[in-house]
Every structure is written in C-alpha cells, then in structure tokens.
Amino acid sequence: MATLDARRGRSFPGSHVFLLVLTVALLAPVAWAVLSSFKPAGDIIRDPLGFDPATFTLANFRGMFQDVPIGSGFVNTGVVLVAKGAITLFFAPLAAYAFAKYRFRGQHLIFGAVLLTLMLPTIVLIIPLLLEMKELGWVNTYQALVLPGSVDAFAIFWMRQVIAAVPDELLDAARVDGCGEFGIFWRVVVPAIRPGLAGLGVLTIMNIYNDVVWPVVAASSSRMATLQVVLTTLAQNISGNRVGADYATVTGELLAAASVALLPLLILFILLQKHFINGILAGSVKG
Structure with missing residues (x-):
C-alpha cells in the first residue's frame, strides 16, 4: 500500500x-x-x-484611442455583461433546480429538448432571432443584445449537475421548518452551490465578452457596437479616420486594441481562478 x-x-x-x-x-x-x-x-x-x-x-x-471608438465598445459590453449575466445567474439555477429536485410529467422530455438545443449551430438560429427582433422593434437596442440566449441550455445543464448533488434531506428539513419553495432555493440551495455559480459566472462573462456573431447581426450601428464588434471593424475604422494610414499603422493600433481588450479578462481570471477551478469541479458532479 x-x-x-x-x-x-x-x-x-x-x-x-x-x-x-x-x-x-x-x-x-x-x-x-x-x-x-x-x-x-x-x-x-x-x-x-x-x-x-x-x-x-x-x-x-x-492613435488607437483617437481612431477607434473602443470606449463606447467597453460601455456597451459592460451593460450587456451586467444585464445578461444577472439574468443567466438567476434564472438558469431556478430552471436547473426544478429539473434536479422536482418530479413532474414530461420532465425528461422537456430536459431532453433543452439539451437538444446545444446541438444546434448558432448560425441556424441567427435568422429566426433577427426576424423576431425586427418584429419587436428591438434591432440596434440593448434588448436584442441581452435577451436572446440569456438563459441557455448549457447553463441549465451545468447548474442541474451541481444542484443534484445537494442532499434532499436539507430541503426536507427546510420544508419542515415552514420555509416556502422559493425560500428553500434562496436560503438553502444557493449557499450550497456557490462554487458552481462562480464557475458558471466566469464562463458566462467570458462567453458574453468574446461574443461577436450575434452582436454584429443584432446591433449593426456603431452606437450599439460591443467591444468585439469594434475590434472586428478596427482596420476599417483606422483607415477611414486617418488618411494615408499604412499597413504598419493599422497593425500597431490593432495590437494595441487587442492588448487593451485582453486586460479585463486577464484580471478577472487572476482574481477568480480559485472559484473557477472549484466551479469546474462542482459542475463535474453527476446528478
């Protein structure tokens, strides 16, 4: 031994x-x-x-700060991060709690349908979502950037795996004490799943921060452009705002913009890497 x-x-x-x-x-x-x-x-x-x-x-x-509206890109990305992240971290655990701790008719069928959406490529959903945003009058608005995909299948699946590991005895004890169903979720389940929530929070922030496909389609105006959209159009912005800008100038400012965009995620990961690792381990628990 x-x-x-x-x-x-x-x-x-x-x-x-x-x-x-x-x-x-x-x-x-x-x-x-x-x-x-x-x-x-x-x-x-x-x-x-x-x-x-x-x-x-x-x-x-x-030159980059002069030629590129990177400040407004940071602001728009920050608004989307706060709003969409809050929706994800509140409603995804609620849905996961229902799938993990309740038994109801069609439960497995509904959960299977949720997981099925993970197999759909993003490009397949873009046109239907864009048509929906147009009918609602939400094109080039924060609603279009925030609401679609705010509670996705991966977040629900992740949190279901975490919540499934919470002992049922804790929930039964809270019911005996007279706690309501939402009170059980808020006072018992949420404190027990904080590592998983932290891990989901880091992944959610990274996904929203790096998302470029949907923001390009849903918010085509420069006023609503997120940081990643600003970076994708950076070369055109530099050439358009500076007459005679050569390849070297564009390359230098592009690298400067990429370095500035990298900084928030780098700081976030350094500060939250412990929670991220704990969240990964929590999300690996089988329910």
Whole structure:
C-alpha cells in the first residue's frame, strides 16, 4: 500500500516538461502581441520578433484611442455583461433546480429538448432571432443584445449537475421548518452551490465578452457596437479616420486594441481562478 501511495505521489519530470512547453506555446503569441503594441509601427513589420526597450512607445495606444471608438465598445459590453449575466445567474439555477429536485410529467422530455438545443449551430438560429427582433422593434437596442440566449441550455445543464448533488434531506428539513419553495432555493440551495455559480459566472462573462456573431447581426450601428464588434471593424475604422494610414499603422493600433481588450479578462481570471477551478469541479458532479 505504501508503495502504491508513493507511486501516486511521484512526480514525473516528463509531464512537467510537456506542460511547460504547452504553456509557452499558448502564451507566446499573447506576449508577442502585448510587447509589439509598445513598439513603433514600422518596427513591427521590419523586425516582428525583436524588441528594443529603448524604442518603447505609446504611440499605437494614442492613435488607437483617437481612431477607434473602443470606449463606447467597453460601455456597451459592460451593460450587456451586467444585464445578461444577472439574468443567466438567476434564472438558469431556478430552471436547473426544478429539473434536479422536482418530479413532474414530461420532465425528461422537456430536459431532453433543452439539451437538444446545444446541438444546434448558432448560425441556424441567427435568422429566426433577427426576424423576431425586427418584429419587436428591438434591432440596434440593448434588448436584442441581452435577451436572446440569456438563459441557455448549457447553463441549465451545468447548474442541474451541481444542484443534484445537494442532499434532499436539507430541503426536507427546510420544508419542515415552514420555509416556502422559493425560500428553500434562496436560503438553502444557493449557499450550497456557490462554487458552481462562480464557475458558471466566469464562463458566462467570458462567453458574453468574446461574443461577436450575434452582436454584429443584432446591433449593426456603431452606437450599439460591443467591444468585439469594434475590434472586428478596427482596420476599417483606422483607415477611414486617418488618411494615408499604412499597413504598419493599422497593425500597431490593432495590437494595441487587442492588448487593451485582453486586460479585463486577464484580471478577472487572476482574481477568480480559485472559484473557477472549484466551479469546474462542482459542475463535474453527476446528478
């Protein structure tokens, strides 16, 4: 037994080397983009892999903030994040609670239909959703950016797996004490599933922050453009706002914008990585 435990705890240098190589391979493009954003635009094209600290400049960032409405993109993305994230984190656990802890006619059929939507490509839903938004008069509004997909099948499935692990005895004890059904959910279930909620919150924020397909279709005006939409049209904005902007200038400002857009997610992951890992483990529990 001692030998088996020793084998389980033994460190394998080969696996560490592989993980180190994989980490470097994943982070190298990000590090190159960030460092290159502080280089003169001409040097990015002339010497893409080199970096001379003596040539450090903020010219790419100054030009980017002048040519690109990245500020309004951050504001629109922030509004969508708060509104859509709140809807997801409130209603998805409620639906998951019903599927995990209640028994009703057609339960498995309804849950199967919910999971079936995971197999539908996003592109299939775009035209029907856009026609619906047009009929409601919501094109180029926050409603169109927030409501479609705010309670998706993945969030419900994730939270159902987490809630299914909550002991039924806790719920029965709360009922005996006279707690109502919503009170049981709010006072008993929610505190017990906080790690899963945190993990879902991080994933939801990342998905909303990086979403570009639906915002491009639903909010085509520059006034409602989210950050990712602004980034996709960045080259056109730079060329249109600066006469004679060459390839090097566009590349430098594009790297600067990408570095600015990367910063919020990087800070978020550093601050919440413990909750994210705990949430992943909580979401892996079988119900």
